[in-house]
Each structure stands twice: as C-alpha cells, then as structure tokens.
Amino acid sequence: MVTEVRMPKLGLTMTKGTIKKWLKSEGDAVRKGEPLLIIETEKITSTIEAPASGYLIKIVAQAGSTVPVGNLIAYIGEMGEQIPSITAAPEVVPTQVAPAPPERVVARPAAPARVRATPRARALAEKEGIDLSQVAGSGPGGLITEDDVLKYIEGIKARTKLGLRVKKSIPLTPLRATIAERMSESLRTMAQVTIMREEDVSKLIKLREELQPVIEKEVGIRLTYTPMLIKAVAEVLKEHPLINSTLEDNEIKVIDEINVGFAVAVDHGLVVPVIKNADKKSLKDIVIECNELARKAREGTLSLDDVSGGTFTITNLGMYGVDGFTPIINPPQVAILGVGRIISKPAVVDGRVDVRPLCTFSLTFDHRVIDGHTAAQFLDGLIKLLGNETALREVLRVS
Amino acid sequence: MSAKECDLLVIGGGPAGFWAGLVGAIKGLKTILAEEGPLGGTCLNRGCVPLAVFLNYISALRLVKKLADEGYGVSLKDLTIDAVNMFKSIKSKVVDPLSGSMRDVLENLGVEVINGRALLESGNSARVGSEVIKFKRAVVATGLRWGGINGAMPPTEFTDIDEVPSTVVVIGGNAFGLGIASAFSLLGSEVILVEDGELLSGFDKEIVDYVTLALLERGVRIFTNAKVVNIINKGDIKETHLINPEGELRISSDEVIDASTYVPRNEVFGGVSVRLKGGYVAVDEYLRTSTPNIYAAGDITGNLPYAHVAIVQGIIAGLNASGGNLRINYKAVPKYLYAYPDAFSAGLTEAEAKELGYEVAVARQSLTSNALAKASGSEGIIKIVVDAKYGGILGIHGAGVGISELINEAAILLGLESTSDAVLATFLAHPTVGEVLREALIQVTKS
Structure with a gap:
C-alpha cells in the first residue's frame, strides 16, 4: 500500500514549510519513525519522521521547495508499486531565497538546470547528502569537481544547522563520543532523581589531619578525601544493598561485590577507574590503588579492567568550588554520589550558631529501582557515619 | 629599420611554443613564432619522439621474432638491425617530415615562423637577429639546455652515434635516462644505469619495482643513490667515478650519457626582469610571468619535464594570451616512461x-x-x-x-x-x- 507523505502542521500558525533536506533518497528503504526529511518554517527547523515503513518510492517536492501544509511531498510504498496518478500538481511555492551556504552565494536558475559534475563529485555528494545544484563548479565550463564539493561541505560546516557561525569544529574523540553516548543513554533509560544534603564534615577533616601523617609515612602518598569517602561509602553500601544493584531483564540484581568508581578529569574527558571490593580493603590499600589509578588515568594507560565492574560511583567537584549538583548515573549502576566543596559556614549546633565546615552531598538514584526513602536512608547512613568519629575511625583503619 | 608588429610573439617552437602559436592564430591573433632550430623542439628532434619510434620498431621486430621462435608458422632468416642506419632513417623519414609539417600547420594558420634566436629587449619588444619585433603579448617557451657532467654525451645526441657502444653508462634514472638505457640494452650494449636518488621518482613503487626488475633481467646494471664524481677520458675508454653507499667505484665504458641535468634557457629574457623560482621562470596558474603580458610555458617553468605538460601549458598560455582566463591544474599529470x-x-x-x-x-x-x-x-x-x-x-x-x-x-x-x-x-x-x-x-x- 502506498502511503502519502504530506507537509505536516507543526504549529497553530504554520501555513507552509520549506523542505530543507531529504535525509533519504528515492529508492531508499525507510522504517516508520525514522527521520525522513528536515523542514524549516519561519520559527523552527524540524526533523520529520517516516509515517510508514517501506521504500521512499517518489519524492514529489524537492529540497529547497516551499510547500503548503497538508500538501503531498512524497510517497512511501513497496518497490515497484504504482504511485497514484497525481491529479492536481502539488502546489509548490518557489523558494525566494535559496538556502545557500555562507559566503558562497550561488545564483539559482529559475528552472533547475542539469548539474554538470564529475563522477567523483557526484559520488561524494551522494554519500554526504549534498545537493549539487547548490555547488559552484570550478572545472572546465563550470564542471563541479570533487574539490568544489569538499569546499562546499567545509562551507556548510562553518555554520550550525540553524545558521550560527562556528568558531571552530572539534571532532568528537573516541573518549568524548563514548561519554556522550553513555551519558545520553543513562538519561534516556533511567528515571533519575537527585537528593542533596548539606552536612558538617568536621569529623572527616579531623580524621584526615590525624591519618595524613600516618599514611604519608607508610606509603609516601598525601591523603586526600577521595579514598576516605570511597571506604566510607563502601561501608554504608553494605547496609543498603539496593543502592549497589543493577536492573537487568526486569529483575533487580543486587550485586555481591562493592566496587566503587571515582571520576577523574582527563584531557577533554572523564574516566572512572574502579576500586574493586572497596569494602574489604584497608584505607592504605585504597590510597595506594587510587593513586596508581589516577596516575594511569592522567597518562592514558588505564586498562579496560581498571575501568570496568563498578557498582557505585563517586564524583567530586569540590575542588572547583561546586556545592550541590545533579550527577548522571554511570550505567548499569543505579546511583552516584556527588561531593561538593567543604566550606566554613554558620550552622546551628546545640541551639547556637557556630561556624562549621559544611559539605553538600548529592545522590542521584534510578527511581525505577530505588525509591526516595531508600535513597534518603542510604545518604543518611553515610552522613551519620561521617559524623560519628568513633565509627569512622574504625572504618578508616589504616591497615 | 622598421620593426615588425604582432599581437603575439611566441619564442620557442617546441611542444609548448608550437601549441601556443597555433592557439594564438586560431584565436585570430597576428602571431609570430621564433625558433632557432627545427620546429618540434627537443622532444620531436632529439628526444622522446625518435626514441619512441625506435623502441616501437624494435618491439614490432621482437613480436615478429617471437612468432618465428615460438612456432606460429612464421619463418625468419637473418634478422639484423643496423642501429646507426635506423637512427638516421628515423631522423630523415619520421622526424624531419614531422617537423616540416608542424611549420606547414602554423604557416597555413597565418603564423609567421622566423628562424633565429630571440631576445626580449623590453616588455613589448624583442630582437631576432637584426630584426626587431614589437608585440602586445608574448609566450616564452625556450625550454631547457643540457647541463650534464664534463666528459659525458647529452642524451639528445643518441641518434647521431656512429656505432653502438659495447658498454655505456647512462646517468639519470628518470624517464629519458631509462628510455636511452633500454634502447642501448635492446641493441646489445652492456648498460650501466646510475641514479643519485631512486629510479623513476614520483612513480608508484610497484611500477618502479616492475621496471627495475625488467631492466635487471635484461642485464642492465643499476646503481641507485650513486653520485657521479667525474668522468675521465682514457683514450677510447671513459672512466666514470662514482660514490654510492657501499663506497667508491670506477666504471669503464665506451660512452657515458648524462640524462640527469638540464638548465632553463632564461637568457631569452635579456632586458626584461621576471621573477624566478628555484632558477626556473615563475608563473601563476594562468601561466603569467611576473611581467603581466609575458607568459611562459613548457620546461622553462620548472614543472615535470614532459612534453604533455608543455603542450597543455602552451595551449593555456596561448588561450590566455588571446584574452582567455583559464587556469592550469597539474593534479592529473601522468608521469610517463617510454622505454622497454x-x-x-x-x-x-x-x-x-x-x-x-x-x-x-x-x-x-x-x-x-x-x-x-x-x-x-x-x-x-x-x-x-x-x-x-x-x-x-x-x-x-x-x-x-x-x-x-x-x-x-x-x-x-x-x-x-x-x-x-x-x-x-x-x-x-x-x-x-x-x-x-x-x-x-x-x-x-x-x-
């Protein structure tokens, strides 16, 4: 069956739309819901999805033409299927100004002239979806060469799709591309909620001052808050198994290992090395491992093993002056703890205002797996531990 | 004495000059072409054309011999090749008539061909012998002259040999050098090829390997990365002294041909100063020199020294000198070895x-x-x-x-x-x- 594709009405005031670009060529297979073309109205540029699956058997309105809402622009059907004879020619409003690329204004002939281009130029244009009638030819007699198409593509890249000037284009590095994909996958697939608490961390500070010389003496590494928090979080996770779980095939799988990842900023990206079985390791071992993993992260020598298997992640933006934020869960984990800066602030202690070192903890959790109270209990458990000097000292045993 | 006047003066009647003059005349310009030798330049008279004709004849004879040898029903008695005679015949029966017909083509189009060496005196006048020519535009296509090492013979004289050398050293692993080397190898000479870099620079490596192997199989000895220090005449024998990565070497031969070194004939510019680039005349993509009404084409511009480059340059220079606005694009210049x-x-x-x-x-x-x-x-x-x-x-x-x-x-x-x-x-x-x-x-x- 042939399905007609018509110019959609995207807003109350829309009366016509300009076909900016067909994302499929005649003869291409299309799936229902797949992006089919880009249209432009006075207000927006929008991608239109295919209304049916099959083949794009005929494009009635070419790129560049402006078509009233509701008018026929293409047919989708089976290969070889007959297109109903078009009784009334589609009412196509000739575009006044061609969507020419910046600084390459090409005079458009009234009737589309046959485009003269070399086979290499045509092959490139076809693969890159370039309309050759928009490209100025520099070859003999105006023949469009491969170079001309390449220059045209460069020209397009000099502007964003909405026509904004681009200062510089940075290709996504493989690391950046992975981050982009994982982060959007995370937000697309999970129901993420962030809760925050600001708490007094004077006990943590005190313990750090106390343990720092011991650690330094034993392993020659300066003690930071990261290994201490990893150890504390691992301890609290033991009591809150749902936070240390994953959702797989409609089952919540509570994981029997506690592997805590910590985010490390590297050039143009972020990596998350993992301390495996953090609950079973001593503070000293975690300090050594953190130091080693952070070095490998900076040198770009982390192995796949170093960054896999995490069950929970800590991300610390305190050094950048951040308080609370909404970290994004590192899938397939179900929660992540964001740590803010430690800052001295007035706080009420025993009914009196005092200056205390406060830190904001931001816990993002996947609401599909964890409910608010479960998450709040975990965060509360962590804060209670950080506030209990005896218990904390016990957890943060050096070896 | 009154000066001659023309729209276009072409200096040099090789491939570039011939085509520039032809185009100028077709475009209706009053055109004068000055050439001191026969038309056709090095390529036709002393270079690729006689070499290609010779190699083609030899190939044809080898095909006949193969049919005889391999039992195709062809019988052949006593096939001998008198190379000295063949070179002379190629010159008189192929080259000279072709050069003459080039002159006819130009003259039939109304080009005045003047025999003599031209010298530019200013941006719009030149002297050929005692004659002064005033021009509006000029195309300079005087090409290259041999600049080989002392004691060697220019490759352009290969058709003038009196006898086939039994041993010959060929300096230059470029297209002309390899062409000469294969020609003498086919004639039975022992050939020693010397190149100070690699053979056939710019060719695809597999192609270079194929040619190298074929030459080695023919018995050509090849020294690459070898620099010739000097050539010493020892009576009838010439001794070539060369240094290669393995050390020093002295090779005795009947003849040494140096196909490696040429210099542009820039002296034609006489009273006109033009910008040079690496010793060659600098031209823009329209083939204009730094003096806007003077164009240059062919080997003098320092591009790949192939006649087909010169011809296209001549055409474009001629068209632009006739009011055209064409740019040259060297992207698809084929590198060409006419050898065996x-x-x-x-x-x-x-x-x-x-x-x-x-x-x-x-x-x-x-x-x-x-x-x-x-x-x-x-x-x-x-x-x-x-x-x-x-x-x-x-x-x-x-x-x-x-x-x-x-x-x-x-x-x-x-x-x-x-x-x-x-x-x-x-x-x-x-x-x-x-x-x-x-x-x-x-x-x-x-x-």
Missing part, C-alpha cells in the same frame, strides 16, 4: 593516497589474460588506486611493454574525476588492451 618496458603513473600513488588520509582500495590486473595484449605483444600490470569510501579513482599506474597505450585513458579518467562504477558502466570495447581497466576495477566496485 614502458610505464606510467597517473594521479596519486598508493603511498600518496594513504598519506593524504584516503581509505585506499587497490585493484591490480595483469595483461596476461588480455586477448589483444597477446596480439600486440603487450604485457605487464595495471594498478588502480581507488578511494574506498566513495569509489573515486585516485591513481592509475601501469608497467609493461605496450602498457603506455593506456596512459590517455588514465589521464582522462583522472582529469574528469571518474569513479570505478562509472568506468564499469562505460562500454570499453572488447577486445582491446584498454579493457584491462574494467577487469581491474570490478575488483573494487562499490555497487
């Missing part, structure tokens, strides 16, 4: 394409299974470098006896930026040698 075997490299080599970041697919095809190659005695390989992403043909390379028949297909396919699929959809005739392109490209088709 011959070879060409057009467009990007495999290594160049990779260097430029192309995802490269390579198609190779031998002429062994090509019917017409068998008929014509052609053999060899063709190698096509294709952009794997879009199917664009980036380079076409060939080596083998008779393979140069394909050089123009290669030049056109590259010049017009063809793709593998476009060639496969083209009706390349059968049986032809050229259909080897289809046999190669089917291996890398995108469809």
